[in-house]
Amino acid sequence: MTAVGAARITSAQQARTVAAQLATEFAVDAAHRDRDRALPFAEIGTLAASGLLAVTVPAAHGGADLPPSEVAEVVRLLAVADPNIAQIPHSHFVYVNLLKLAGSADQQRRYLTGVLDGAQIANAQSERGGATIADIATTVRPLADGQQFRIDGVKYYCTGSLFADVLAVLTKLDDPEGTSGLxxxxxxxxxxxxxxxxxxxxxxNGLGQRTTGSGTVSFEGVVVDRDQLVARTAAVDAPTAYGASAQLLHAAIDAGIARGALTAATDFVRDKSRPWFEAQVARAIDDPLLIQRFGELAVTVTAAEAALVAAGVAVDAAVDAPERVADASIAVASAKILADRAATEVSSALFEVSGTRSAADDLNLHHFWRNARTHTLHDPVRWKYQHIGRTLLHGTPPPLHGVI
Incomplete structure (x- = not known):
């Protein structure tokens, strides 16, 4: 794992301060990076060097061991500035969590030490061609000695892979003879x-989130050692906060997009918009109908942010309490629904309230909507409504599949 001499963050307040400082820096050229599809190698290097990627490393390994709620706030702050940069480390935090839940002591020491030094983990998880996204065709097969394995397959939507030091590759064990003993x-x-x-x-080549490095990764005869494999079952087949933590970060990205879009709309109307003549006002910001609409949008964003905070509290409580995992998942599902709605509505309403000038392509204000529309496709909120309703009416907990 590559070390970049990362700083050490020791508290939640420090993490928020650093994230806010980086967000201010990243926001400056975010629209230009999106327009030109300029991949943020320098910015991701700065993010790694800041120490933010290591905030969930356990204290026993030298990390701040921050709870999910604080990681969500870091991600939200980054997403307000540039949701591409906010999404890139999503998988990193997810797979650090997997190591904490299912990795051996040696695996934790090996990989988390690298994370403390600034190493970045990216996912190689999703596939095409199966009946559903849950079908995994990429195989890991034992070699003759039983200590090494071969990986073959192709992964898509591998967010952050272009910037990563380590890939976390989801595989299916192909060992019908049981020679590996796994x-x-x-x-x-x-x-x-x-x-x-x-x-x-x-x-x-997505229409939004253009600079997340979410391309294709192929594996042909890739040889790995036994100690590079972590069984996923301990995280996803038992009541853990693994899935809720991951979904909380997705909600944080959407909430950040919503806030960023509202801020951009506010700035544009204050500085550039002309009032509609029927309002009979000198400034667009004095149009009573615009004031009303901005009030509505502000409530939408504030509700999403409040739900995110509440969900974060619920996930924090579930980390060491399996009996609270179902409640955490439902809270996160609610937050994701509200954040999804806020991101898509506000990024679209930006043009409604700003007027014709805001549609100029060179301004690239549409990157908020494109990013919102693309990222909210990650997992369908219609199924989150289902799990919330079933829990309420039937008393049945949500499933343990890692995406709720």
């Missing part, structure tokens, strides 16, 4: 991004 199931292989047989392709 139980069947899914395993995450942690391997250096430059491992022979790994090919990272910069082919992400």
């Amino acid at each position: 139980p069947p199931g899914q395993y995450v292989a942690f391997l250096p991004a430059d491992t022979p047989g790994v090919r990272i392709v910069d082919d992400w």
Whole structure:
């Protein structure tokens, strides 16, 4: 794992302060990076060097061991400035959490030490071609000695892979003879991004989140050692806060987009918009209908942010209390619904309240809507309504599949 001499963050307040400082810096050229699809290598390097990527490392390994709520606030602050940069480390935090929940002591020491030094983990998880996204075709097969394994497969939407030191590769054990001695199931292989047989392709062409490095990664005859494999079952097949923590960060990104879009709309109307003649006012900001609409949008954003805070509290409480995991998942589902709604509504309403001038392509104000529309596709909120309703009416807990 690559060390970049990262700073050490020791408290939640320090993490928030650093995140706010970086957000101010990253916001300056965010629209230009999006317009030109200029990948934020320098910015991600700055993020890694800041120590923010290590805030969830346990204290026993030298980290701040911040709770999920604080990580969500860090991500939200970054997303207000540039949701691309905020999404890139999402998988990093998810797989650090996997190591904490399911990694051996040696694996934790090995990989978390690298994270403390600034190393970045990216996902290689999603696939195409299966009946659903839950079907994993990428295999990990034992070699003759039983201590090494071969990985073959292709992954898509590998956010952050272009910037990563380590890839976390979701695989399915293919060992019908049981020669490895490992139980069947899914395993995450942690391997250096430059491992022979790994090919990272910069082919992400989404309409939004253009600079997240979410391209294709292929694995052909990639050899890994046994101690690079972490069984996923301990995190996703038991009541843990693993899924809720991951979804909380997605909600934080959407809430950040909503706040960023509202701020951009406010600034534009104050500085550039002309009033509609029927309002009979000298300034657009004095139009009573605009004032009303901004009030409505502000409530929408504030509600999403409040739900995010409440969900963070619920997830924090569930980290060491399995009996609270279901409540945490429902709280996060509610927050994700509100953040999804806020991000898409406010980023669209930006043009409604700002007027024709705001549609000029060179301003690239549409990057808020494109980012919101793209990121909110990550997992459908319609199923979150289902889980909330079933829990309320039937008393049945949400499923343990890691995406609620």
